[in-house]
Amino acid sequence: MSELLRCEHLTKNYGGVIALNSIDLTVESGKIIGLLGPNGSGKTTLIKIINGLLTPTSGKVFINGNEPGVLTKTQVAYLPDNSYLNNWMTAGQIIKMFSDFYADFRPQLALEMLERLGISPEAKLKNLSKGNKEKVCLILVMSRNALLYVLDEPIAGVDPATRDYVISTIINNYNPEASVIISTHLIADIEQVLDEVIFINQGRVALHKTVDEIREENGKSVDELFREVFKW
Amino acid sequence: MQWELDKKRPICPQIEEKLSVMIASGEFKPNERLFSVREVAVRAGVNPNTVQKAFTQLEGKGLIYSVRGSGWFVNENCDTAKTTVDELIRLKTEQFFEEMNALGYSDDDIKQIVKEWNE
Numbered sequence: 001m002s003e004l005l006r007c008e009h010l011t012k013n014y015g016g017v018i019a020l021n022s023i024d025l026t027v028e029s030g031k032i033i034g035l036l037g038p039n040g041s042g043k044t045t046l047i048k049i050i051n052g053l054l055t056p057t058s059g060k061v062f063i064n065g066n067e068p069g070v071l072t073k074t075q076v077a078y079l080p081d082n083s084y085l086n087n088w089m090t091a092g093q094i095i096k097m098f099s100d101f102y103a104d105f106r107p108q109l110a111l112e113m114l115e116r117l118g119i120s121p122e123a124k125l126k127n128l129s130k131g132n133k134e135k136v137c138l139i140l141v142m143s144r145n146a147l148l149y150v151l152d153e154p155i156a157g158v159d160p161a162t163r164d165y166v167i168s169t170i171i172n173n174y175n176p177e178a179s180v181i182i183s184t185h186l187i188a189d190i191e192q193v194l195d196e197v198i199f200i201n202q203g204r205v206a207l208h209k210t211v212d213e214i215r216e217e218n219g220k221s222v223d224e225l226f227r228e229v230f231k232w
Numbered sequence: 233m234q235w236e237l238d239k240k241r242p243i244c245p246q247i248e249e250k251l252s253v254m255i256a257s258g259e260f261k262p263n264e265r266l267f268s269v270r271e272v273a274v275r276a277g278v279n280p281n282t283v284q285k286a287f288t289q290l291e292g293k294g295l296i297y298s299v300r301g302s303g304w305f306v307n308e309n310c311d312t313a314k315t316t317v318d319e320l321i322r323l324k325t326e327q328f329f330e331e332m333n334a335l336g337y338s339d340d341d342i343k344q345i346v347k348e349w350n351e
Contacts, residue, residue: 032279164277171273174280192243192278212242212282221239 004029004148004179010059012045019045021203030176032193035183037200038230043183047152051078064147077146081153091136092121102144110143131162142173149180163189191222235276243278247286252316255306266304
């Protein structure tokens with residue numbers, strides 16, 4: 001088990017607003033990790049820094065030993081919290097595009113997953129339901145053979161059956177070399193698949209533990225503990 | 233089959249219990265191939281690392297053995313599985329009595345109720 005992600009005193013300010021306040025964090029390979037926190041706690045900011053979409057105000061982040069850049073983008077697969085794909089493209093065209101973009105993309109796997117869902121590669125994105133569109137986005141991300149998968153709110157705004165689909169897709173693509181970070185505030189739905197949770201609140205890491213530690217020490221589900229920690 | 237798990241308890245021992253019950257009840261015969269780690273993970277909707285840990289624990293207890301490259305198999309001697317199930321039954325019974333006590337029934341009352349219910 002090797003270290004995949006390390007944050008050192010990571011800080012991000014937006015004007016006078018402190019989004020991340022000196023975060024120290026390490027994530028090992030082969031883990032599924034929940035990044036949990038209330039709205040506005042800094043989850044998406046952290047994720048965007050990991051992906052090199054934002055630069056930290058101070059502090060550093062390393063992915064497999066390297067700071068975010070061209071190299072790390074080939075190792076990190078990112079599912080943003082909103083769709084960025086062209087609506088007029090078909091699922092098949094997008095798969096083709098991803099094959100061109102990412103050397104680690106496995107088009108065959110993507111096509112198989114589409115077929116299992118009954119989505120035709122000929123289907124234009126704009127003609128898909130919201131849920132199916134989100135599934136396509138997830139399939140694209142999970143079809144990469146990445147070291148680190150970062151999923152920003154993959155289960156928000158989808159029905160419970162789709163949630164189950166998302167979770168089983170994550171389990172099915174589990175690879176002991178890679179780690180998956182899932183940001184969400186819907187903890188109850190996802191806590192069973194997690195190895196570890198990171199609670200983040202007001203830009204700080206409030207707690208970083210394995211889920212079994214939480215259950216053993218507190219006799220509570222992660223969801224219950226979350227509600228207690230973030231009581232207001 | 234969807235596995236119902238209690239989110240308040242650690243997942244790993246719960247997976248162990250479920251598999252022990254399946255082995256003790258003869259759902260899996262000695263030397264039969266058990267589910268793969270991934271199959272259990274998907275069915276139970278839990279983390280593959282947790283399932284792996286549960287399998288290793290069961291191996292330590294002598295319930296199952298692994299064959300390199302082909303997965304996990306049930307051991308000849310299922311007594312240990314029965315012991316695990318016995319423990320589980322005791323635990324459930326204890327919980328039942330505790331809950332009934334909390335409702336204001338004495339142990340004798342409970343025994344009486346169980347007897348009547350049985351008839």
